[in-house]
Amino acid sequence: MKHTMLTTLLLGALAHPAAAQTTTEDKTRADDLAKAADATADVANTPAPATEASSAAAKAAADVDLSALGLDPASAASAYDDKLNVYGFADFSYQAFHFVNPLMFIRQDTRGFAVGNLNLYLAKNLTPRVRALAEVRFTFLPNGSTNRDGTTVDDTAADVANYSRPVQWGGVVIERVYVEYDLTDWLTIRAGHWLTPYGIWNIDHGSPAIIPIGRPYIIGEQFFPEHQTGLDLFGSKLLEGYKVAYHVTASNGRGATESIQDQDNKLAFGARAELETPWGLRIGGSYYRGRYTGVAPTVMSAAPTFKEQAIGGDVQFDYHGLHAQAEVIGRIRDFHGQRPMSFGGDNDFGSYLLAGYRFDALWNVMPFVLFSPYEPADLSTFKSATAGEAGLNFRPSGNLILKVQGIAVKFDDDHAGLLSNNTVYQGMAEASFVF
Amino acid sequence: MNKPSILSFILSIIAVTLLGRTALADGKKLLVVVAKGSPVTNITRSDLKRAFTGDSVSAGGKPLVPFNASPGTPERTGFDKAVLGMSPDEVGRFWVDRKVRGQSAAPRSLPSAAHIAKVAAKFPDAIGYLAEDRMTPDIQAVSVDGVAYTDAKYDILTP
Numbered sequence: 001m002k003h004t005m006l007t008t009l010l011l012g013a014l015a016h017p018a019a020a021q022t023t024t025e026d027k028t029r030a031d032d033l034a035k036a037a038d039a040t041a042d043v044a045n046t047p048a049p050a051t052e053a054s055s056a057a058a059k060a061a062a063d064v065d066l067s068a069l070g071l072d073p074a075s076a077a078s079a080y081d082d083k084l085n086v087y088g089f090a091d092f093s094y095q096a097f098h099f100v101n102p103l104m105f106i107r108q109d110t111r112g113f114a115v116g117n118l119n120l121y122l123a124k125n126l127t128p129r130v131r132a133l134a135e136v137r138f139t140f141l142p143n144g145s146t147n148r149d150g151t152t153v154d155d156t157a158a159d160v161a162n163y164s165r166p167v168q169w170g171g172v173v174i175e176r177v178y179v180e181y182d183l184t185d186w187l188t189i190r191a192g193h194w195l196t197p198y199g200i201w202n203i204d205h206g207s208p209a210i211i212p213i214g215r216p217y218i219i220g221e222q223f224f225p226e227h228q229t230g231l232d233l234f235g236s237k238l239l240e241g242y243k244v245a246y247h248v249t250a251s252n253g254r255g256a257t258e259s260i261q262d263q264d265n266k267l268a269f270g271a272r273a274e275l276e277t278p279w280g281l282r283i284g285g286s287y288y289r290g291r292y293t294g295v296a297p298t299v300m301s302a303a304p305t306f307k308e309q310a311i312g313g314d315v316q317f318d319y320h321g322l323h324a325q326a327e328v329i330g331r332i333r334d335f336h337g338q339r340p341m342s343f344g345g346d347n348d349f350g351s352y353l354l355a356g357y358r359f360d361a362l363w364n365v366m367p368f369v370l371f372s373p374y375e376p377a378d379l380s381t382f383k384s385a386t387a388g389e390a391g392l393n394f395r396p397s398g399n400l401i402l403k404v405q406g407i408a409v410k411f412d413d414d415h416a417g418l419l420s421n422n423t424v425y426q427g428m429a430e431a432s433f434v435f
Numbered sequence: 436m437n438k439p440s441i442l443s444f445i446l447s448i449i450a451v452t453l454l455g456r457t458a459l460a461d462g463k464k465l466l467v468v469v470a471k472g473s474p475v476t477n478i479t480r481s482d483l484k485r486a487f488t489g490d491s492v493s494a495g496g497k498p499l500v501p502f503n504a505s506p507g508t509p510e511r512t513g514f515d516k517a518v519l520g521m522s523p524d525e526v527g528r529f530w531v532d533r534k535v536r537g538q539s540a541a542p543r544s545l546p547s548a549a550h551i552a553k554v555a556a557k558f559p560d561a562i563g564y565l566a567e568d569r570m571t572p573d574i575q576a577v578s579v580d581g582v583a584y585t586d587a588k589y590d591i592l593t594p
Contacts, residue, residue: 058571060549061556069545071554079500079558081543089535123540128498128560133537176537185493195537206535236490241481278481364524398527434531 080128088120091207091432100423105150115140116430117207119175129182135175143168174259175205176227186235193259194232197247197272198224198286199314199327207432208401211323211356211366211393214428217374217385218350223310223331224288225254228268241278247271253290254308263293264305280318287311292333307334321358323366327351333377342380350374356393363396368405383415391428399434462592463566465513466576466584468555475499475562477578484518486562488529489539494560501542502554502563510548513593514564566593 066072071079096111118138125131143155159167178192195202201219204210214220230251237244252258253268268290276282287310294304312329328351339346356368370389376382391405407426411419467483469475475494478486486492486501493499504510506523515526530541545551548569555563556573567584570576582588 057549057552057569058573060547061552061571064547064549064553066550066553066557069550071558079502079554079561080498081500081540085540087534121534121537123537128500131539135537182491182498185491185498203536204532205537209532209535238481238485360522360524364528395524395528398524398531434535 080125082125085123086121087123087435088118089206089208089432089434090118091116091430093213093428093430096427098425100425101421103418103422105418117432119206126179130179132179134177137173137175138170139173140168140170141173142171178232184235186237188234190232190234191230193227193229196224196226196228196270196288197232197234197249198270198288198310199284199312199329200316200325201327202226207430208399208434211354211368211403212370212389212391213403213405213430214389214407214426216327216350216352216370216372216387217376218327218329218352218372221348221350221374221376223329223348223350224270224286224312225258225290227259228252228270229259230267243274243276245272245274245276249288251290254292256294256303263295263303264291266291282316284314285312286314306336306338308332321360321366322355323358324353324355326353331377340378343377344379344383345377348375348377358395363394363402366393366395367391368393379415379417382417382419383412385409385411385419401430401432403430403432404428462513462594463509463568464584464589465510465517465564465591465593466567466570467562467564467579467591468552468570468574469562469577470556470559471573471575473559473575475577476575477581478562480518480580483579484520487514487542488519489533489541497560499562500558500560502551502561503542503544504548504551504564505544505546509593510564510566511544514591516594517591564591 070083092113092115094111094113097109099106099108102108120136120138122134123131142153145153147153154168156166156168158164174193176192176194178190178194180188180190182188195205197203199219201210201215202224207213228249228251230249232247232249234247235245247270249268249270251268251270252262253264253266255263257263268288270286270288270290272284272286274282274284289307289309291305291307296303308331310329310331312327314325314327316325317323329349331348333346333348335343335346350373352370352372354368354370356366358364358366368389368391370387372387372389373384374386375384387407387409389405389407391403394402396402405428407424407428409424409426411417411422411424413421467478473494478494482492486499487503491498504514506526512523515521515523519526519529521529534540545554545563548565551563551565552569552571552574555561556571562577576584578584578586579589579591584591
């Protein structure tokens with residue numbers, strides 16, 4: 001018995017070296033705790049104890065040169081960070097698609113590597129209350145994209161810097177550029193080109209922050225516009241641990257020239273309300289109403305135009321490693337009697353549910369599943385589709401994200417759309433990183 | 436194993452657990468500090484969390500500017516765990532995801548407790564944290580949820 005007890009105590013002492021110290025320290029600690037317990041509640045301005053340690057700390061602080069860090073109390077009224085921050089992310093993937101049944105205009109099997117995103121951010125605090133952000137995406141597009149007639153864009157040009165040898169040029173997408181001003185703690189005004197504040201996926205925005213590789217239909221099909229140009233008034237208030245947040249937006253709405261001018265001179269409006277609880281639950285609702293106006297295909301013809309409304313609800317829950325999120329979105333389009341022939345109605349509807357669990361092991365792996373049903377108004381391709389996905393999301397470090405997943409999409413079997421009576425299987429792997 | 440042996444084994448486990456807990460309580464207290472004479476004498480834990488997770492939190496009509504200890508230091512690890520409720524890995528993912536969303540960046544990290552003490556002393560809107568033995572006369576400790584660091588209930592500690 002003595003042997004067992006002695007061995008266990010010795011093991012315990014080895015596991016916790018501090019515990020192996022003499023009981024004198026324990027007594028001192030107990031005295032300190034007793035003194036602390038006797039302290040009065042109003043000790044907010046308690047001065048630092050005048051000990052040798054604090055004298056040494058004061059000397060060390062006095063020796064510090066803040067100007068070396070760009071923090072000079074003599075020349076700056078505030079300690080806010082006014083440096084230009086340049087950072088970004090990129091992703092690279094391998095994707096393979098296989099349609100079970102042969103198709104007329106689409107290859108039955110496609111596979112290959114792709115550079116998806118190379119996004120660069122420029123962020124700067126202009127004053128303690130004013131910030132600016134720009135995000136541009138560099139892309140090889142339009143090269144390789146598919147035209148409506150099924151042909152592929154080839155933008156090969158002669159490179160003047162290389163004896164006119166062929167080069168394939170790419171493009172730039174301005175994801176967002178805006179300035180925002182904190183009018184109060186609960187009201188910020190944002191002006192410029194911004195991501196529409198709806199749901200979860202569109203806010204997460206970039207591949208490093210998004211768990212799967214591909215987007216669900218309701219996000220990819222943009223029931224809500226992904227971006228808008230105009231004003232976004234937003235803010236939040238903390239009420240006893242509950243965070244209430246809102247957005248109210250006014251913009252050019254959707255259209256062929258939405259970032260530059262409003263073709264129909266009619267503002268689009270939107271709103272979002274969100275409640276975040278202290279126990280990891282967040283629920284939100286979003287609304288958008290506007291008019292889409294394209295450009296006329298010929299000088300004397302009318303531009304395509306329709307009214308649209310979108311309404312969505314979302315919920316997210318995080319508890320330790322568990323993560324679940326879901327969005328439901330419906331969209332109504334009013335064509336004023338000019339509804340395209342391929343449309344079966346005015347309403348699009350869809351949803352998705354994503355759930356996963358992040359472990360602390362195996363590069364912080366998160367196995368996840370996603371389920372996504374979708375019913376479009378435009379029946380030319382299919383009448384309904386249901387996607388099921390499963391995959392793994394690894395984060396060996398905060399800046400490096402590796403994903404692998406499989407997707408099966410089953411299209412309706414009681415309709416004559418392009419993809420009806422078909423199933424597509426996809427295998428995807430992606431590496432994304434933040435720099 | 437006879438009965439006395441089982442009893443001794445259980446007692447040994449209890450003893451080790453108690454000793455282990457005593458050792459865990461050895462973490463240094465981390466004091467939330469601002470400039471001496473600042474009107475900020477108390478802050479709620481939720482406001483402290485908001486200030487250090489990118490939300491704007493004002494005191495006296497001016498937004499507080501948070502300063503972090505360097506990543507990997509006991510001060511940073513202890514503060515992130517006690518106030519933000521996150522491990523170092525989780526903190527890393529949290530700030531990377533915020534950057535990608537275009538939300539505000541992480542508070543600036545300063546290389547030493549001496550830097551934090553000096554910044555807190557020289558900039559009236561700065562707020563930081565440091566170990567008790569790094570306090571200087573020109574800064575003041577802020578109580579959290581009305582609990583001063585001298586209180587036995589104060590639980591913002593290094594690991």
